[in-house]
Amino acid sequence: MASAPSNDELFDEFLSDRGHEVEAVGWDESYNKKQCPECSGLHDTDATECSVCGWVPNQN
Structure with a gap:
C-alpha cells in the first residue's frame, strides 16, 4: 500500500504545476564555515x- 504524500510534497507539486521552481534548500558557505540561509549565522562544517x-536544511 502506498503512503500518502506529505503536506510539503503536495505544496511543492502545487507550486511546480504553476511554473515555480522547487528545490531543496541547504546551507550557504562562507569561507570554511556553513552559513544559515535564514539568519546568516555561521557554524562549523x-x-x-x-x-x-x-x-534545519531540507532533507530531500
Whole structure:
C-alpha cells in the first residue's frame, strides 16, 4: 500500500504545476564555515541545525 504524500510534497507539486521552481534548500558557505540561509549565522562544517534560529536544511 502506498503512503500518502506529505503536506510539503503536495505544496511543492502545487507550486511546480504553476511554473515555480522547487528545490531543496541547504546551507550557504562562507569561507570554511556553513552559513544559515535564514539568519546568516555561521557554524562549523559538521553542523546539522542552526544554533541561532533552529533552521534545519531540507532533507530531500
